[in-house]
Amino acid sequence: MIKLSHWILVASLALSAPLARADDAAGASAVPAPAAASEATPAATPAASPAGAPTEPMLVGADKVSSGDTAWMLTSSALVLMMCVPGLALFYGGMVRKKNVLATLMQSFACTCLVTILWWVIGYSWAFTPGNGFVGGSARAWFSGIAFIHGDTAAKLTVSHLAPTIPETVYAMFQMTFAIITPALIAGAFADRMKFSAMLLFLGVWSLAVYAPIAHMVWEPTGWLNAAGVLDYAGGTVVHINAGIAGLASCLVLGKRIGYGRESMQPHNLTLTLIGASLLWVGWFGFNAGSATAADGRAGMAMLATQMATAAAALGWMFAEWFSKGKPSVLGIASGAVAGLVAVTPASGFVAPTAAVIIGLAAGVVCYFAATSLKHAFGYDDSLDAFGVHGIGGILGALLTGVLFSSEISGVDKTVPAQLWIQTKGVLTTVVYGFVVSYAILVVLDKTIGLRVTEEQEREGLDISLHGESIE
Amino acid sequence: MKLITAIIKPFKLDDVRKAISEVGVQGVTVTEVRGFGRQRGHTEIYRGAEYMVEFVPKTKIEIAVEDSLVDQVVEAIQKSARTGKVGDGKIFVVGLTQVVRIRTGERDASAI
Numbered sequence: 001m002i003k004l005s006h007w008i009l010v011a012s013l014a015l016s017a018p019l020a021r022a023d024d025a026a027g028a029s030a031v032p033a034p035a036a037a038s039e040a041t042p043a044a045t046p047a048a049s050p051a052g053a054p055t056e057p058m059l060v061g062a063d064k065v066s067s068g069d070t071a072w073m074l075t076s077s078a079l080v081l082m083m084c085v086p087g088l089a090l091f092y093g094g095m096v097r098k099k100n101v102l103a104t105l106m107q108s109f110a111c112t113c114l115v116t117i118l119w120w121v122i123g124y125s126w127a128f129t130p131g132n133g134f135v136g137g138s139a140r141a142w143f144s145g146i147a148f149i150h151g152d153t154a155a156k157l158t159v160s161h162l163a164p165t166i167p168e169t170v171y172a173m174f175q176m177t178f179a180i181i182t183p184a185l186i187a188g189a190f191a192d193r194m195k196f197s198a199m200l201l202f203l204g205v206w207s208l209a210v211y212a213p214i215a216h217m218v219w220e221p222t223g224w225l226n227a228a229g230v231l232d233y234a235g236g237t238v239v240h241i242n243a244g245i246a247g248l249a250s251c252l253v254l255g256k257r258i259g260y261g262r263e264s265m266q267p268h269n270l271t272l273t274l275i276g277a278s279l280l281w282v283g284w285f286g287f288n289a290g291s292a293t294a295a296d297g298r299a300g301m302a303m304l305a306t307q308m309a310t311a312a313a314a315l316g317w318m319f320a321e322w323f324s325k326g327k328p329s330v331l332g333i334a335s336g337a338v339a340g341l342v343a344v345t346p347a348s349g350f351v352a353p354t355a356a357v358i359i360g361l362a363a364g365v366v367c368y369f370a371a372t373s374l375k376h377a378f379g380y381d382d383s384l385d386a387f388g389v390h391g392i393g394g395i396l397g398a399l400l401t402g403v404l405f406s407s408e409i410s411g412v413d414k415t416v417p418a419q420l421w422i423q424t425k426g427v428l429t430t431v432v433y434g435f436v437v438s439y440a441i442l443v444v445l446d447k448t449i450g451l452r453v454t455e456e457q458e459r460e461g462l463d464i465s466l467h468g469e470s471i472e
Numbered sequence: 473m474k475l476i477t478a479i480i481k482p483f484k485l486d487d488v489r490k491a492i493s494e495v496g497v498q499g500v501t502v503t504e505v506r507g508f509g510r511q512r513g514h515t516e517i518y519r520g521a522e523y524m525v526e527f528v529p530k531t532k533i534e535i536a537v538e539d540s541l542v543d544q545v546v547e548a549i550q551k552s553a554r555t556g557k558v559g560d561g562k563i564f565v566v567g568l569t570q571v572v573r574i575r576t577g578e579r580d581a582s583a584i
Binding site: 010102264265266267325329331332335371372373376385 | 516517518519520522523525
């Protein structure tokens with residue numbers, strides 16, 4: 001098993017070699033060249049036209065870095081990390097049966113650690129260096145080339161072309177927290193029945209084979225979806241549709257939990273779930289407002305839009321449940337809030353508050369039905385509704401972004417039908433690529449080391465079976 | 473000697489404890505249990521999945537008493553635990569063959 005993961009890491013590095021050759025020449029020489037350009041013509045930088053905009057990380061004078069932006073982005077990174085640990089960990093942990101709570105917490109925590117390392121090795125480079133339309137190069141493998149002090153006379157830093165007013169260390173860290181939480185979300189689909197070793201391998205390979213390329217395609221200027229004009233402010237496509245569809249693939253390959261539909265599988269502690277949902281809500285301001293990569297009006301509007309959508313969605317789900325089942329539940333309002341957070345993610349920096357309320361309300365109601373009726377109609381066991389909330393919520397949000405974007409805020413002046421079509425392309429690409437590759441990784445793992453725990457282990461509980469611990 | 477076991481509604485525990493103290497009972501053991509008799513359970517709904525929860529939380533109290541006190545204790549429990557609604561519970565009286573106080577080794581009557 002250890003050998004297999006080493007092989008996978010080496011293989012992924014080897015695969016990036018051809019890409020590296022293509023852009024290494026550009027990457028190696030580009031570091032001094034843009035620096036010379038930016039040093040020689042500092043006045044030209046703010047007035048630079050889109051045609052002259054930087055396309056890759058570059059060295060700039062430390063005075064070009066904004067302390068306000070940097071302070072906010074340092075904070076945002078911490079907030080998004082908190083979303084995963086303990087936010088998501090508790091949100092999911094409270095929803096599973098008591099015998100599986102530690103294993104569920106462990107999934108989020110271990111994923112955080114694993115993806116941190118993978119991001120350093122090659123993930124960041126594949127996502128956020130130019131490369132080709134599909135994936136980046138290896139110029140930033142092992143974070144090589146990220147300079148925070150350079151030279152004796154003047155302090156210089158590298159900055160990402162996508163966030164030129166903050167140090168690249170901060171940008172890489174911020175994006176790392178996104179890369180961390182995305183695979184952790186998938187765990188909601190396979191809760192209660194996946195082997196820990198198989199999960200580590202699956203999420204590790206997935207983060208490199210699916211997350212990094214999709215992040216590249218949507219957020220890098222050279223990525224083909226970005227070039228096509230897909231609007232995804234903070235990761236509706238990259239994070240939520242991606243995780244949701246991988247979740248769907250997971251529950252289809254793994255199959256249902258033993259006793260699903262017959263035995264009682266109530267959440268064992270909704271107090272934990274609500275605490276988790278609250279941490280997610282607060283942390284999400286780092287996720288959405290932090291995607292402004294600046295402490296400015298755009299961030300402010302993104303934060304406001306996020307809040308409006310979340311509250312509207314929580315109420316939407318709550319009322320939908322109240323009318324259809326007779327009681328408003330805590331799990332319902334918490335789930336509704338998360339659905340709103342998911343749906344407003346792609347839209348947050350592009351919409352006005354009114355649009356955010358509409359997006360939230362739609363997400364609350366639609367995701368309520370997706371997590372209840374849709375799931376039971378199709379019969380798949382998406383334990384914690386990774387697909388129902390993140391997948392469906394993400395798709396809804398991505399499409400509504402194409403309908404409700406404000407030209408004034410987003411700077412996009414396409415017509416709604418045109419933008420909606422572009423959004424659809426983004427959604428379809430992510431859904432198809434994500435599903436196919438996730439399914440393939442899962443099937444390979446299932447045939448080699450096996451994905452699912454044994455029946456006795458599932459009955460006894462993953463805490464004892466996989467981790468030798470229990471909370472009783 | 474007899475062992476009196478009573479299954480009562482949890483919120484009645486304090487009332488019952490006071491009532492049996494007044495009758496002269498010195499000690500009692502309390503356990504949280506679940507069960508049902510004629511009382512129906514309830515339905516819980518989590519994200520659209522309905523769960524019929526048949527077992528209702530109850531409190532079980534166990535008291536060891538001298539034969540002479542049995543009737544008074546049973547009556548005290550029944551009066552203090554009663555609400556008049558379905559689910560009030562039951563009292564069981566079984567014979568005790570031996571009682572030992574662990575600290576001193578006293579047996580039977582002096583151990584109760």
